[in-house]
Amino acid sequence: GAVVSQHPSRVICKSGTSVKIECRSLDFQATTMFWYRQFPKKSLMLMATSNEGSKATYEQGVEKDKFLINHASLTLSTLTVTSAHPEDSSFYICSARPPGTGGLNEQFFGPGTRLTVL
């Protein structure tokens, strides 16, 4: 199946700093990628849809100035958590859907990034 990588897998940072997370589709081109946030024992909450060559579409309640998304190429999307605070500590997961799947809802997920803000 399609492979999606994510880097870093874990990051610990001080409050007030910014953290960048990369999501790459390794063997397919993804015009659309998704960024999710997951709390322990909880569901995946969609934060935004990352569109190659255009602005990301954010879900209601997600601060676009805090969670900056850039989809610079067909294989790379980045999420930057700006001025991170302890409440931003979470598991961030990206996903991508290979082209041609249309309405098929099969998404391939990256391994996730565990962010801890001290």
Added chain:
Amino acid sequence: GQSLEQPSEVTAVEGAIVQINCTYQTSGFYGLSWYQQHDGGAPTFLSYNALDGLEETGRFSSFLSRSDSYGYLLLQELQMKDSASYFCALGHAGKSTFGDGTTLTVKP
């Protein structure tokens, strides 16, 4: 909007069959998907139903009834490695909304 309900926990023994239900409310959707997630890992795709009926993939089957706003994931011949969280997800408007997940514990 979209909302999905799943049982929070299910326990079964090795070799048994277990069914995880998912009821939903939606104003329109493409289909219902199921994902498996082990602790600390990424979700992996299991099955997808665009139409009513049963889809079978090995030991896993998924069912959808649009008229009843209901679906389920059926796991047969349970193995210890099937202990994980299982999420149903509605596909709509080019994105997905996930249920809160069901934690399946398989006991020897």
